[in-house]
Amino acid sequence: MHPFVYNANPGRVIFGPGSHSLIASEIQAMNAGKALVLATPSQSEAAHRLSDQLGELSAGVFDQAVMHVPIETAKAGIEAADKMNAGCTIAVGGGSTIGLAKAIALETGKPILAVPTTYAGSEMTPIWGLTEEGVKTTGRDPKVLPRTVIYDPELLVTLPDFITGPSGMNAIAHCVEALYAENANPIISMMAEEGIRAIGRSLENAVKQQEDIAARSDTLYGAWLAGASLGAVGMALHHKLCHTLGGSFNLPHAEVHTIIIPYVTAYNTLAAPDAIGRVAKALGVEKSEDAAGALFDLNTAIGAKMTLSELGMTEADLDKAADIATRNPYYNPRPITRESIRRLLDDAFHGRRPNVDQ
Template structure:
């Protein structure tokens, strides 16, 4: 076995049906009593339900969390937190709300408790992507990591089928890139494989039976593991492309990850044979071919396969390619503009991924 370095991010995780009811006790444990609740406009009712668990004992509710964490929204949220005298933040939602909670916490020092309602996985990472003036920048710092994560499967039972699928594939993407990360290690590889196995199986089941509590619990478990991978090793082409596409063209986060993932894997395929085997071993119907396995899984999930379906224009393909190669970053295969452009074109068109770039 080759030498490696393994870092584990400190995090307190509470997992299980009904665990959100432990929020008042968790606040007492950290000696906080005036949390600011965060949500998107679409999830106000879930945030209000959390407020009921707290018997109305919270500083306020900020419900303008927005995709890609725009800095102007964060500034308004920080000002509101200050005006209410909040001593902590509680985010209820997916990546948009969790991202806002991270942005507030790292700027103010307020303790962050998060209750994920999707499978984004960002709740267990010290990574924050923020958008300003049409560009999304990502940074990593221990102050960004939420202090407590409460995984209550009951909060995911009403997650729409379409978002269930794309949110889950978004989580799978974290594990896929972890399998060939420059600073990967055997521990993360185990977490990545188990996370993909749990999510791939449960997502296929949830398309048929979206109310299956057992399948949703398994998906939440898989998302936790995949998110942990994202938080412990570096990402490469796939995540860089998705940040480019999302931040610059305002494309939805999870759907973009879902479309790009098999194409980014196919691009890197010639340089990552070991990772491809590990992934193929845990993807149903892969027949030993990880790229094929992802294509099959996405077909089962009935998700959108083309960026044009998300509103991206064909004339934006060249701009996206230019942005994607404008800053150097590590990737197992050299990042070449023409090949990346073709990758983006295929993703735009909704073609099946092929390892022939």
């Protein structure tokens, strides 16, 4: 057993069908005053409906959350929370909405009640991200960790297949990265492996049988473990590439994670054989060298987009992306070179089946 340090993140989790009915009582229990309901423009109607249901517990609605949390949106959200005298926020939605709640908490300390409606996992991490002038910056601060998280699979039965699939793969990517993190430890590794197993066995059904509550529950359970895993350990190459592609090229967050994770898994297989071996085991394949292919095949099974070109990236962007991703690299078990990352991005751009790089 290698020496390790394990830090448990605080937080309250409520899991199960129908648990969204507890939002009002959980806001009262937080004892932080009225709540500002946050949403994206597309979820504005649902946010106003929740605000109406909360009555005097609601301070109002701010429905301008967008992906990658532009600094301008964060400032507008902070101003809205102050103007409406909100003491806390409710983030009902995916990573964009929860990311905005974190930006508000980072600046003001206002606690968060998170009710995820995707499988992003951000609700379980103390990680925040802000994008300014095309560059996404991330950091960690316990202030942004939601005070309470309500996981209700009933809220995800209307999640379209084209969102469900990439969102689930985003969660798997968190688990994969946690297994070979610089500060990985056996507790988090158990959680990460179980997260991959839970999502791997359920995601295709969640995509193809939209109202399958059992599949939705398993995928949501895996996403919880994924977020908790990512929140407890550091990030590596996969997240650096995704932050680069999302923040600097405005590519959709979950779809980028979906496309990139098989290639980073292949890239790190020989440098982290035990970690990638656990990925393989969780996905039901025998050898660590097969893990990247299993992830690629799962992407195919759920009908995900398989190439960066499908997301709107151009071949001319690849050099810039490689430069940004290798300028200030995150820790990674295999050394990072500009040439190797440029080659990885080219494979992801064209959607070639990943090969373990010797």
